[in-house]
Amino acid sequence: MSSTHADASVTSVAGERPRISKRRVFIYAMLFAMTAVNYTDRVNLSVAGGLVSNEFGLSPAELGWLLSAHLWPYIICLAPAGVFVDWVGYRLAGWLAVGFWSLCTIATGFCKTSFPFYLTRIGLGGAEAANFPIGTQAVRAWAPRPEYGVAIASLSLGQWFGTAFGAMFVGWVVRDFGWRAAFVLTGVLGLVWVTIWLLFVRDPQRANWLGSDERDYILQTREARPPQQKGGATILRLLASRSLWALALAQGGFVYEAYMLLSWLPNFLQTQHHISIFSSGAYTAIIYGTAVLGSILLARLSDRIFSTAALRGGARKWVVAFSYLPAMLVAVVPQVDSVWVIVALLTISVTFLANGISLNTALCNDLVVRPEDAGTAVALFTLVANLVGFVSPIVTGYVVQATGNFNMAFVLTGVMLLVGVAVLLGMIKGGIGTAEPSLPPAS
Secondary structure, X not given: OOHHHHHHHHXXXXXXXXXXXXXXXHHHHHHHHHHHHHHHHXXXXXXXXXXXXXXXXXXXXXXXXXXXXOHHHHHHHXXXXXXHHHHHOHHHHHHHHHHHHHHHXXXXXXXXXXXXXXXXXXXXXXXXXXXXXXXXXXXXXXXXXXXXXXXXXXXXXXXXXXXXXXXXXXXXXXXXXXXXXXXXXXXXXXXXXXXXXXXXXXXXXXXXXXXXXXXXXXXXXXXXXXXXXXXXXXXXXXXXXXXXXXXXXXXXHHHHHHHHHHHHHHHHHHHHOOOOHHHHHHHHHHHHHHHHHHHHHHXXXXXXXXXXXXXXXXXXXXXXXXXXXXXXXXXXXXXXXXXXXXXXXXXXXXXXXXXXXXHHHHHHHHXXXXXXXXXXXXXXXXXXXXXXXXXXXXXXXXXXXXXXXXXXXHHHHHHHHHHHHHHHHHHOOOOEOOOOOXXXXXX
């Protein structure tokens, strides 16, 4: 080890924050891409929903149920997936989960009736439950504590890039080749990711492309679980944490908007503003693509403005709470006729929505007391949030069917965000993994 880098490693442990290396960026990029593939495989139905609905003869309410078909197995499998990832490790779980949901997506393109279509979406959702537990364990293994915000933001923000890319890509494929080709091609993207993951991703101790200096730095500053502590925490002990419930319910407000827009935004633009399938995909891509860039900058800022002690004490919650306010602009959308003003409002809303979701996930990681509990804690956190978000596509479908437009659906989304920020600020107390409020106060 060179003396220069050795000094950098020592001072980094003492509190200095070195630049993120290209090698760690590769791991963060793989986590980003995993979630991007995940959400590309979700948004394909959102963009193609009108054509699928016409081919299978579905009402708006029935389409709402189909749009949410992947969500209930996703929710059911979240806790088991977290335990599974804690048990087998993120590398094995990564290729198994992404490989399976990619095959389900490909199979969807060959469905001739709505019933097998439901089944493939169920398989998609069940496998996708492992996404965030895999990412959380990979962050614990690879990311120094000062990089948690940007590392978990990379994992989380893949959903917004996947939605942006998927909307544009699927819109083009649907227009030129039909909706079935869109499902096959988006599924193939997942298999490409699996190949790269298998070839290059290892634990830092075993990654031969990682320099010894950087390996030492990662091992000194990360919070990966000790090898002998397998199996994670008991679910009941984690569920006794008031802070876990506060974070999860607050996340539910964010997730409600996320699923409402993910499932219905292209359809809203197509039906209420008479925009073509390809153009609706392009507008959706603009909204979500801008959100990715803005949220990465906001995540990096939150890592820099708070000390490590403050982050452990939950200081990140103030940045999360602030994110709710611009996100509430979603409720104004029904009052606007100009498509470009709608795009501007939703771009601001989704940027802060993406920031809030990613940093609230990072906040959950900040407050986990024992590193070995991370996968299970994040799985439970995601499960409860998705129990709230699960109803969003269904409720939106019934509201549209009852009123003939999306106006009340957008207003209801704003109300859910308001409830979320109230829960966040009113309920967080103490760490996750202990029933006692043992963490120091934020400063």
